[in-house]
Amino acid sequence: MFSTHYMDLLMQNSPWNLIVFMAIPVILAETIAITDLFLLKSPGAHPTLAKVNRIAAILAGAAFVAIIAYFIPKVIIPLAAAGEFRTWVDAVAIFSYVLAGIPMILLALVNLNLVFRKSAAIASIILLASFLALSHVAMIFGMVDPGIAGYVPKDPAAANMHHHAAPPTQIQQTPAQPLQMDESAEDCHHQQ
Numbered sequence: 513m514f515s516t517h518y519m520d521l522l523m524q525n526s527p528w529n530l531i532v533f534m535a536i537p538v539i540l541a542e543t544i545a546i547t548d549l550f551l552l553k554s555p556g557a558h559p560t561l562a563k564v565n566r567i568a569a570i571l572a573g574a575a576f577v578a579i580i581a582y583f584i585p586k587v588i589i590p591l592a593a594a595g596e597f598r599t600w601v602d603a604v605a606i607f608s609y610v611l612a613g614i615p616m617i618l619l620a621l622v623n624l625n626l627v628f629r630k631s632a633a634i635a636s637i638i639l640l641a642s643f644l645a646l647s648h649v650a651m652i653f654g655m656v657d658p659g660i661a662g663y664v665p666k667d668p669a670a671a672n673m674h675h676h677a678a679p680p681t682q683i684q685q686t687p688a689q690p691l692q693m694d695e696s697a698e699d700c701h702h703q704q
Contacts, residue, residue, distance in 0.1 A: 514663055516598055517591060518605035518654030533579065540572035541616070541647070544640055552633075566623045569636075573620020576613030583610050598658035605654035612646035615639040 547565035619639040628635035
């Protein structure tokens with residue numbers, strides 16, 4: 513089993529990449545979503561929640577400016593230049609994650625009263641929904657094994673040494689399947 517670059521990035525430098533690229537944006541987005549529910553139900557009744565919502569949106573926008581500024585030169589350009597995307601699955605995960613930042617940046621600008629002034633409420637809902645949809649696409653495709661779309665490492669030794677591949681003589685279990693022995697372990701068992 514192989515992982516996408518999206519998942520590799522989250523696992524590297526643990527736990528910091530997970531915190532910076534996943535936890536902070538998700539916590540801010542969920543804060544915006546939850547406070548929006550209260551604010552939509554009773555506008556003007558929760559001034560503290562309105563401030564929390566506004567601050568979370570501005571911080572999320574700033575976070576995605578930094579994330580996109582990092583991702584384009586450090587992840588996207590090198591992967592594209594070297595032709596290293598692990599099939600279309602990997603490209604969808606990476607690009608949808610970066611694209612998710614655009615509505616979040618626009619949401620920050622809405623909260624700073626720089627764009628969509630006349631339609632701020634509906635713009636906020638559409639932008640948050642767009643972020644949530646794109647970020648979930650990134651997460652879903654980021655967790656997919658690119659091997660199902662035909663990914664094979666260029667270096668055959670990497671296929672045997674990949675950090676997600678179990679050694680051939682060990683028992684393997686996946687959540688979707690009952691406990692199974694791989695073929696080489698079965699061959700050893702039958703020879704005895």
